[in-house]
Amino acid sequence: MSTRSEALAAALEKLGLGSDGALVLHFPLRYEDETRLTPVAQARAGVPVQVEVEVTQAEVKLRPRRQLVVTAADDSGTVSLRFFNFYPSQQKQLAPGRRVRLFGDINPGFFGAEMLHPRVRSAGADTPLPDRLTPVYPTTAGLSQASLRRAIEEALQRVSLDDSLPAALRSRHALVPFADAVHALHHPRPGESLRDLDERLAPAWRRIKFDELLAQQISLKRAHDARRSRDAPVLATEGELLARFAGGLPFALTGAQRRAWAEIRADLAQHWPMQRLLQGDVGSGKTVVAALACLQAVESGHQAAFMAPTEILAEQHYRKLAAWFEPLGIRVAWLSGSLKARDKRAMKALIASGEAPVVVGTHALIEDAVSFDRLGLAVVDEQHRFGVRQRLALRAKAGGASPHQLMMSATPIPRTLAMSYYADLDVSVIDELPPGRTPVLTKLISATRRDQVVERVRDACAGGAQAYWVCPLIEESETLQLQTAIDTHTQLAAACEGLTVGLVHGRMKPDEKAAVMAAFVAGDVQLLVATTVIEVGVDVPNASLMVIEHAERFGLSQLHQLRGRVGRGTAESACVLLYEGPLSQTARERLRVIHAYTDGFMIAAEDLKLRGPGEFIGARQSGQPLLRFADLVLDEALVELAREAADTLLREDAAAADRHLARWLAGREELLKA
Numbered sequence: 001m002s003t004r005s006e007a008l009a010a011a012l013e014k015l016g017l018g019s020d021g022a023l024v025l026h027f028p029l030r031y032e033d034e035t036r037l038t039p040v041a042q043a044r045a046g047v048p049v050q051v052e053v054e055v056t057q058a059e060v061k062l063r064p065r066r067q068l069v070v071t072a073a074d075d076s077g078t079v080s081l082r083f084f085n086f087y088p089s090q091q092k093q094l095a096p097g098r099r100v101r102l103f104g105d106i107n108p109g110f111f112g113a114e115m116l117h118p119r120v121r122s123a124g125a126d127t128p129l130p131d132r133l134t135p136v137y138p139t140t141a142g143l144s145q146a147s148l149r150r151a152i153e154e155a156l157q158r159v160s161l162d163d164s165l166p167a168a169l170r171s172r173h174a175l176v177p178f179a180d181a182v183h184a185l186h187h188p189r190p191g192e193s194l195r196d197l198d199e200r201l202a203p204a205w206r207r208i209k210f211d212e213l214l215a216q217q218i219s220l221k222r223a224h225d226a227r228r229s230r231d232a233p234v235l236a237t238e239g240e241l242l243a244r245f246a247g248g249l250p251f252a253l254t255g256a257q258r259r260a261w262a263e264i265r266a267d268l269a270q271h272w273p274m275q276r277l278l279q280g281d282v283g284s285g286k287t288v289v290a291a292l293a294c295l296q297a298v299e300s301g302h303q304a305a306f307m308a309p310t311e312i313l314a315e316q317h318y319r320k321l322a323a324w325f326e327p328l329g330i331r332v333a334w335l336s337g338s339l340k341a342r343d344k345r346a347m348k349a350l351i352a353s354g355e356a357p358v359v360v361g362t363h364a365l366i367e368d369a370v371s372f373d374r375l376g377l378a379v380v381d382e383q384h385r386f387g388v389r390q391r392l393a394l395r396a397k398a399g400g401a402s403p404h405q406l407m408m409s410a411t412p413i414p415r416t417l418a419m420s421y422y423a424d425l426d427v428s429v430i431d432e433l434p435p436g437r438t439p440v441l442t443k444l445i446s447a448t449r450r451d452q453v454v455e456r457v458r459d460a461c462a463g464g465a466q467a468y469w470v471c472p473l474i475e476e477s478e479t480l481q482l483q484t485a486i487d488t489h490t491q492l493a494a495a496c497e498g499l500t501v502g503l504v505h506g507r508m509k510p511d512e513k514a515a516v517m518a519a520f521v522a523g524d525v526q527l528l529v530a531t532t533v534i535e536v537g538v539d540v541p542n543a544s545l546m547v548i549e550h551a552e553r554f555g556l557s558q559l560h561q562l563r564g565r566v567g568r569g570t571a572e573s574a575c576v577l578l579y580e581g582p583l584s585q586t587a588r589e590r591l592r593v594i595h596a597y598t599d600g601f602m603i604a605a606e607d608l609k610l611r612g613p614g615e616f617i618g619a620r621q622s623g624q625p626l627l628r629f630a631d632l633v634l635d636e637a638l639v640e641l642a643r644e645a646a647d648t649l650l651r652e653d654a655a656a657a658d659r660h661l662a663r664w665l666a667g668r669e670e671l672l673k674a
């Protein structure tokens, strides 16, 4: 057994491979076929091959850039090799007369066939070819494949590969033994199909993916049980306040809102903390459901905190809740980072004494200095905008007991994704829009017709409509984005004489933003030029028209969120997407989808296809995807099996479940806390 150098240990640690257990589960990214030799003349561009050649010439050139250029040949032809980084040992290996095996792509170059940085192995005339595929592992700078392979080999000698699954379970799901799967992936058998291995279709991969998913499911169920053993205030009421509130609303709840509320209400009455995600498309009416939950907390003698990710949105919630609750004699406090120190102190005092049973704010709410009297419920709007830590911080505000948590999101996450990225989360879905909404008409218009669009918007506003004009996203520069918004505002104000054109952007002071939004709500501003600060949650039912410039630069869910700002009232609404060509393939596809669908779930499904699940909210937030081998979309059937198996295992053999979890989640539990 060799002792690892410190550098090697550090590199392994960095990859999360500090233990033997982790090393044996570090499976190849792909495989290379070094079992065969290809004559140089038969290599095709873009297909990696192995050739065996003799070096005929080698020289270090200094221009245009220092490089080692080697000419080598087999019976069929000549190939030149080029290395921009090389060591003296490589020069020796590639001296004229040496025989080497090279692995890599052979491409046609200006001076004939060429290989750039091929992998080089010395070969005697009769060195046998390997009889199996060569694994290629994910690695990091400073950790060579060879050292990594050796570390894995050593770990395989030491670690037990006993099966964590009972034989019955294995045979029920047609799973190969764990040890076989591990060996098969690290040392593919001779003749194993490269394609099955690379595409992760081989039975060994199926077993590994199943195990990974099973570990996840077991851990989800454990977290679920753990939550049931935590204490939370029981928020159960006669519903007197609730009835008064509902009676005062100008509308009746939709069926979907009532269903979601019934689920939330039942959760609040339990003595363990609710952890529920309320999902509903933009405009589906999540706020009023959250308001009901707040009232239930208040009527039970507790406080409710309502947190939103942006100042505009928090302010809007504050106004809405204050208008709803103050007539019922419930004081609503407001807390944001932009409050003057004196006002902030006053608000904090109201919160600490419990005089304000409801508090609305931005993440100022989770600052250390804010303490609650009896926090019973934390509502987090647009929860995916917050980091994991911020959400946990609000939970910690309740002192001993955990508050109930209601998270809201308009970004529909397919169910399996939600389940897997958020440990232990119940989900309520509002899958119905309030009645009387007219669907938003979406138009794609080339930017070459922008002048006509300006005229139309001007005429509509002159006729009493209200419109948003959304300025393009400029990823490279926030300053440039700001400048564009200011220029657009100046230009539209000039083009729309007689109308009041407002401007709102992220760099404005919160009270300036609030003033502009208030003027827009009041109808004093007819056309509002905005950056994407209005993307999230803004609710101005009168606005019925939206123009989005450079729509091709926006993501699908962003376009959907933006478009959701109109079509909230009963007026006929339209959204004009101005685009500038030429469009990339994905931009074209995104515009097609947003034009074809209005349903957020359909759009999310298309988005998932375009971007893949890795990019989806949650994955990004927790920093690392939880799954290394299984794919929640491609392996959906396996997810189902794993869920079933987790139930069975926990019921019939809890010790096996523990062993399984220990093997798979060593050091990774933290990731499940999302």
Ligand code: ADP
Pocket (backbone or CB within 6 Å): 251, 252, 253, 254, 257, 280, 281, 282, 283, 284, 285, 286, 287, 288, 410, 434, 435, 537, 539, 541, 568
């Ligand atoms: P979101 O789910 O996007 O947060 P909001 O809660 O902002 O949606 O609601 C959108 C608009 O619909 C608001 O103006 C709200 O008052 C209104 N609304 C909510 N529920 C109903 C309902 N059942 N009937 C009619 N209008 C409703």
Ligand code: MG
Pocket (backbone or CB within 6 Å): 286, 287, 381, 537
């Ligand atoms: Mg909302």
